Amino acid sequence: xxLSRRALIILLLPATLFYTVFFIIPFFISFGVSLGIFLPSDxxxxxxxxxxxxxxxxxxxxxxxxxxxxxLALASATTALCLLIxxxxxxxxxxxxxxxxxxxxLLVIMPLWVTFLLRAYALLTLLGPEGFVNGVLLSxxxxxxxxxxxxxxxxxxxxxxxxxxxxxxxxLYSTLVRLDKTVIxxxxxxxxxxxxxxxxxxxxxxxxxxxxxxxLTFIPAAGEFIVPSFLGGPNEVYVGTLIYNAFLAARxxxxxxxxxIVYISVVxxxxxxxxxxxGEELRV
Numbered sequence: 443x444x445l446s447r448r449a450l451i452i453l454l455l456p457a458t459l460f461y462t463v464f465f466i467i468p469f470f471i472s473f474g475v476s477l478g479i480f481l482p483s484d485x486x487x488x489x490x491x492x493x494x495x496x497x498x499x500x501x502x503x504x505x506x507x508x509x510x511x512x513x514l515a516l517a518s519a520t521t522a523l524c525l526l527i528x529x530x531x532x533x534x535x536x537x538x539x540x541x542x543x544x545x546x547x548l549l550v551i552m553p554l555w556v557t558f559l560l561r562a563y564a565l566l567t568l569l570g571p572e573g574f575v576n577g578v579l580l581s582x583x584x585x586x587x588x589x590x591x592x593x594x595x596x597x598x599x600x601x602x603x604x605x606x607x608x609x610x611x612x613x614l615y616s617t618l619v620r621l622d623k624t625v626i627x628x629x630x631x632x633x634x635x636x637x638x639x640x641x642x643x644x645x646x647x648x649x650x651x652x653x654x655x656x657x658l659t660f661i662p663a664a665g666e667f668i669v670p671s672f673l674g675g676p677n678e679v680y681v682g683t684l685i686y687n688a689f690l691a692a693r694x695x696x697x698x699x700x701x702x703i704v705y706i707s708v709v710x711x712x713x714x715x716x717x718x719x720x721g722e723e724l725r726v
Contacts (some may be wrong), residue, residue, distance in 0.1 A: 469706070476699035483696055497700035506684065506701065510708075513681040516595075517664035520602040524610040524659050525652065527603070532614035532651075533644075537621065550611050558605060562672035565601050566592060569673075593675030601669040606662070610655040617651030618644075653720045657713065664709055681705055 474480040478494045486494050500506075535546045553561065568574045569591040576588040591597055621644065629639040645652075667682030674680070681701070688698030 472699045472702055475695055476703050478696055481695050497696045498704070500697050501700045501704050509679055509684050510681055510705070512679075513664055516599065516602065516670075516680060517660050517666075519599055520606060520663045521610075521656055521660045523599070523603045524607050525655060528607055528610035528614055528655060529648075529652075532611050532618050535611075536615050536618035537623075543619075547615070550608050550615075553604075554608055558668045559672075561605060562601060562668055565597070565604060565673060569597055569600070592673055593678070595674070595678060597673040598670050598678055598680075601673040602663055602666060605666075605669055606659045609658040609662075613654035613658060614648065614651040617648045617654075621647060653716075657716070661709060661713065665705060 471480060476497055478486045478491065478497070482491075486496075531550075535543055535550075539546055556564075566573075570576070571588040571590070573591075575591060576585070579585045580588065625643055625647070626639060629643045634642065665682045665685075666680070667686055670678055670680045670683055671686075674683075685698050685701050685705070688694050688701060692698075
């Protein structure tokens with residue numbers, strides 16, 4: 443039964459209003475701030491400039507580009523590790539552990555009930571000099587003194603994977619749970635081994651879940667602020683922390699807005715290209 447145009451508009455209206463109020467309008471306000479249309483600086487006022495690109499010129503320097511590339515590298519590593527860990531977990535929950543499926547899904551979802559802030563504090567407790575990890579290693583005699591596991595790039599990566607792993611497991615599970623076992627059995631009957639069956643049958647069928655997991659993991663990870671701030675220390679600077687410091691520490695809202703616009707534009711361009719590639723892959 444097809445919906446009428448009026449019913450379709452009514453159904454889309456709440457989501458459209460939400461994104462208009464909380465995304466589109468703030469985006470254009472930020473764009474105006476980045477051009478100096480809103481909140482112009484003293485220099486801009488003294489020169490009588492209504493619109494300026496000076497803040498974008500400040501963005502495209504070596505420091506920001508280096509930080510931006512580092513953030514993209516961190517997001518890519520986070521996405522890759524999440525996929526490597528999430529796929530076998532999702533496969534086991536969806537295909538093997540049918541009896542305990544709901545319980546295991548509950549364990550996957552439970553970390554999402556806790557805020558990022560508390561999870562970052564929990565990782566500080568686990569990885570700190572007097573934390574659980576060092577305590578176990580010391581008690582086993584594997585180390586003689588506590589390891590310095592926090593305030594470095596490795597701890598940031600661990601925190602990112604821990605935070606975004608559920609977002610990778612859920613879309614993979616939703617795809618794998620619909621996997622027809624008779625197709626797997628047919629592949630085995632025709633002489634394909636486990637690896638060939640996985641790469642020729644299971645993985646192609648689960649591609650929509652893989653693509654969704656990549657999007658849900660990479661996009662928020664590229665601009666993550668809380669995890670790098672708590673686990674990275676002052677020397678680990680990423681896009682999220684740089685924008686935060688521009689707004690609150692430096693009080694340079696124009697520069698912070700320009701960095702935000704550049705970040706959103708680059709990530710949005712990457713998502714559009716990725717979605718086009720996904721569409722072509724799924725059609726194949």
